[in-house]
Amino acid sequence: MIRNLIRLSIMALLVSCGGDDGPPPAPEGAMLVFPEENSECTTGTDINQTSTQITFRWMASNNTESYTLSVVNLETNVPQNISTTTTSASLTITKGTPFAWSVTSRNSDSDQVASSVTWLFYNAGSQTTYTPFPAQLVKPASGSTVQKDIANEVVLEWSGADVDNDIDSFEVFFSEVNPPSTSVGITNSTTMELPVGVESGTTYYWRVLTTDLEGNTSDSGVFDFKVL
Incomplete structure (x- = not known):
């Protein structure tokens, strides 16, 4: 009996001293500000005729070093x-050019990282009208493998934006060849998805051309995906 009590006491002591506190908390994604x-973006310091220094700002995120x-x-x-330990950083970027920006949060106690959302903006230049932002291809993700639906189709999804808010249309190019040059449909400024016919075991490439009311265009770049 005494021996059993001693054994239980030792086990209790080991549990209390060496208990698993779990993994360190992972960093959280930062909220972007500017x-x-x-x-x-019209706020910045002129560096020369072609470049501006912009200070990017975001909010502090939890568990982040x-x-x-x-x-x-x-x-x-x-x-x-x-990289920085503060919530702002300055970079010199080209005038009159579209950019995408995001912030990754890190903590040395965790092997995980957290990414913010991605925001698009134009760094102001001499122009009075702006080309639309390149469409951001959403689904299917590039390099992914997807299942076709009962109609042997996959729905392509994207997002689009324009500083001037005058997008006229989106034209979708889709084929088994890279880069895709076959136009499979044109949608209006509020329709950002299009179903396309596919076959199993085939890799497809797609891109979206955005056109505004001034006739300015931008190209999304090419995504690819494979159908199961």
């Missing part, structure tokens, strides 16, 4: 990245 979504700001030139798809 430049605002789908806006024209550092942030990585990523700013992507949507004309060249070239990113600029900068």
Whole structure:
């Protein structure tokens, strides 16, 4: 009896001293503040005739030690990245150009990271009208494998925006060839999805061309997906 009591006491002591507290809390995604979504950024410091220094700002996120700001030139798809422990960072970017920006939250105690949403904006230039932002392809995700529906179709989904708010149409190009050059439909400014016929075991490529009322166009770039 005494031996059993001693054994139970030792086990209780081990549990109390070596209990598993669980994994460290993962960082949370930051809320973006400036430049605002789908806006024209007119606040910045002129560096030269072609460049402006913009200060990006976001709100602090929980369980976060550092942030990585990523700013992507949507004309060249070239990113600029900068890390900071504060909630702002400045980068020099090209005038009159569309950009996408986001923030990644990190914590050295966790192997997980958290990404903010992505916002688009135009860095102000000399132009008075702006080309639409390139459409952001949403579904199917690039490189994904999807199931066709009972009608042997997959629905393509995207989002579009324009500083001037004058998008006229979206034209969808879809084929088994990269880059896709076959137009499969044109939708109006409020319709951002289109069903397309597919076959199992086939890889497809798609892109969306956005046109505004001034005749300006922008290209989304190409996504691909495979059908089960």
